[in-house]
Amino acid sequence: MFLADVWDGLAASPKALPAKYFYDAAGSALFEQITALPEYYPTRTELRILDERGPALAALLPQGAALVEFGSGSTAKLRRLLRHLPGLSAYIPVDVSGEFLTEQAQALRGDFPDLAVEAVVADFTRPFALPDGIRERALAGFFPGSTIGNFEPGEAARLLDVFGRILGSGATLVIGVDLVKDRDVLEAAYDDAAGVTAAFNLNLLHRINRELDAAIDVEGFTHRAFFNARASRVEMHLVSRRAQSLRVAGRSFAFAEGESIHTENSYKYTLDSFRALAARAGWASIEAWTDRDGLFSVHALRRDA
Structure with a gap:
């Protein structure tokens, strides 16, 4: 492939190459460095939103839910969210970078011994099987970092539909979306x-x-x-x-x-343009949160069917 x-x-x-091939072990490590750069606002801004709005976000997820993170990479954002999700029963990180995924999953198990962590090495842009026993639980999805922005709008809608088919009817999806802003900042x-x-x-x-x-x-x-x-x-x-x-x-x-x-x-999206994109893929907007400067947004969506 x-x-x-x-x-x-x-x-x-x-000429063009798919962005998904950035993320071998070296690429994943470099991206983690990028997230700490002073110019790179998305990570720190999204983390701030998760910190501030975590209780409201947690209230939207059912007790005992299993959380599937698509393209998980680092668990930094998941760790910030976990403090608001004491009732989470399982965490399923999904990523193509198997070596990095395994390292992150092992570290998470050590820090959260009561949380079932079931890593899945897979291309999250295509349907994949969840671990045995997970589908019997209430499911929620987590797709932070504005990775959705790496896809053409039509492809993004298809990806959201793939997430919906994996998670099932009634599932909740928490997704980070970068916003339109000043050219120099971008x-x-x-x-x-x-x-x-x-x-x-x-x-x-x-x-x-x-x-x-x-x-x-x-x-x-x-x-x-x-x-x-x-x-x-x-x-x-x-x-x-x-x-x-x-x-x-x-x-x-x-x-x-x-x-x-x-x-x-x-x-880069506006709040309304992303809501419209999600609706095309069968997701209804429940809530959207932004930082005070309007740099970034976190959306909570519900799968209609």
Whole structure:
């Protein structure tokens, strides 16, 4: 799958690669560094909302519920939420990065010995099976970090529908959604002064070299991020510094100077535009909370059918 997606993406015009491949062990670690950067407001702002609104959020979940976190990565946000959820019966983190997922699940079991933790290594964009016995409990979903913004709006609606089919009728979904705001704030968050986001983007090429028998001069590319106001999204690209040819598992791909690989979109929503998107996928809005500056939002949704 990885090789096929890389071949297809580099052969396309314009060139593009799926953002889900950022998150090998090195990429996951770099992303955790990004979340602590001064320019990167989403993580600290979402954590503040979870702290302030945790009791109200917890009141929406049934006692004894099992919480499924899609694309769990670090458990930092889950830990902040757990203090408000003493009646939670199980936690099911789901992620494609198996090594990182296992480490996080083991640490969580050590810190919360009374909580059943059942890690699932899976691509959360596709239907997957929950662990035995979990489906008999009331289910809730957790999708923080505005990861929903990495998907085209149509794909985001389909993803929300996948979540709904996994969780079932009547389930609650708690989801973080980044909001439209000043261009300078947005672009700084994706092109930090320390260059960590650039390293995160370039790690995708390192991963291709490591895993796919590729010969890519990573220094021949540079990171670029900008806000596309018409599409209401921040775009990340890897831009070729010169005319060059890459080899990946025996296939060659030519690049002109300045030609880019589009590696990520991060769509920004208003409260109303996200509610409308969720409704298309069968989710009704129960509540939405924002910080005082209107940078970020956390939504509680209920599955209608």
